[in-house]
Amino acid sequence: MNHKPILILIAGGTASGKTTVVDKIIKSFNPYDVSVICMDNYYKKRDDLSFEERKKINYDHPDAIDMELLKRHIRALMDSRNIDCPVYNFAQHNREESKTIKINPAKVIIIEGILALYDPDIRSLADIQIFVESDADIRFIRRLKRDMEERGRSLDNVIEQYLTTVKPMYEAYVVPTKRFADIIIPNDTKHDIAIDILSTKIKDIIR
Numbered sequence: 209m210n211h212k213p214i215l216i217l218i219a220g221g222t223a224s225g226k227t228t229v230v231d232k233i234i235k236s237f238n239p240y241d242v243s244v245i246c247m248d249n250y251y252k253k254r255d256d257l258s259f260e261e262r263k264k265i266n267y268d269h270p271d272a273i274d275m276e277l278l279k280r281h282i283r284a285l286m287d288s289r290n291i292d293c294p295v296y297n298f299a300q301h302n303r304e305e306s307k308t309i310k311i312n313p314a315k316v317i318i319i320e321g322i323l324a325l326y327d328p329d330i331r332s333l334a335d336i337q338i339f340v341e342s343d344a345d346i347r348f349i350r351r352l353k354r355d356m357e358e359r360g361r362s363l364d365n366v367i368e369q370y371l372t373t374v375k376p377m378y379e380a381y382v383v384p385t386k387r388f389a390d391i392i393i394p395n396d397t398k399h400d401i402a403i404d405i406l407s408t409k410i411k412d413i414i415r
């Protein structure tokens with residue numbers, strides 16, 4: 209690779225549409241030109257705790273994330289080295305035992321996660337910082353459906369977690385990072401124009 213990769217951070221509340229936005233952006237690029245890290249894969253490995261204990265962890269606090277490993281991996285990709293990204297299992301509340309995904313360096317590196325704009329070291333490496341915004345009740349409905357369909361959760365469990373940790377931590381740690389965003393993408397309904405503008409800007413930089 210001739211140029212330093214560009215680093216794009218995409219933050220926003222749970223189920224705001226971060227993954228959806230990333231999927232739409234990468235559609236207009238050659239797959240070899242973009243590598244994506246999902247911060248959810250960097251939840252800490254907690255083999256020291258039982259399943260019942262892992263269920264009780266506050267997963268919306270920055271301490272739940274292995275920021276040091278994430279930073280090492282971002283630096284490696286920025287230095288054109290590949291990484292073995294961990295794989296997280298939401299149903300087990302733990303990292304997969306021996307599964308990793310090889311991620312190769314690319315012209316564009318995208319980091320996506322609720323706290324993607326939280327860490328100052330990571331922000332200092334970033335070229336573009338984005339916050340995906342969606343109304344709280346829309347996010348809750350999306351999360352309820354997704355967590356019951358894909359993450360092995362019950363209705364009561366999603367409601368309890370949302371009220372005790374997801375919502376208060378969103379207000380305490382996620383919302384304050386909005387001020388670091390270069391672009392805020394509204395995602396209650398359509399977001400196509402915002403995606404087009406962003407994809408054009410990225411192509412402009414890597415051209």
Ligand SMILES: Nc1ncnc2c1ncn2[C@@H]1O[C@H](COP(=O)(O)OP(=O)(O)O)[C@@H](O)[C@H]1O
Binds near residue numbers: 220221224227397399
């Ligand atoms: N603009 C949108 N309109 C309708 N549904 C959406 C929209 N954006 C996201 N969703 C849906 O909401 C859910 C959560 O979206 P996702 O992109 O996974 O959020 P995040 O990565 O922020 O947690 C998914 O089921 C997704 O299909």
Ligand SMILES: Nc1ccn([C@@H]2O[C@H](COP(=O)(O)O)[C@@H](O)[C@H]2O)c(=O)n1
Binds near residue numbers: 223
């Ligand atoms: N064991 C876990 C780990 C994380 N979560 C929740 O995931 C949310 C972040 O993922 P998004 O795709 O929604 O951005 C976060 O709000 C955690 O509460 C979990 O439920 N269980």
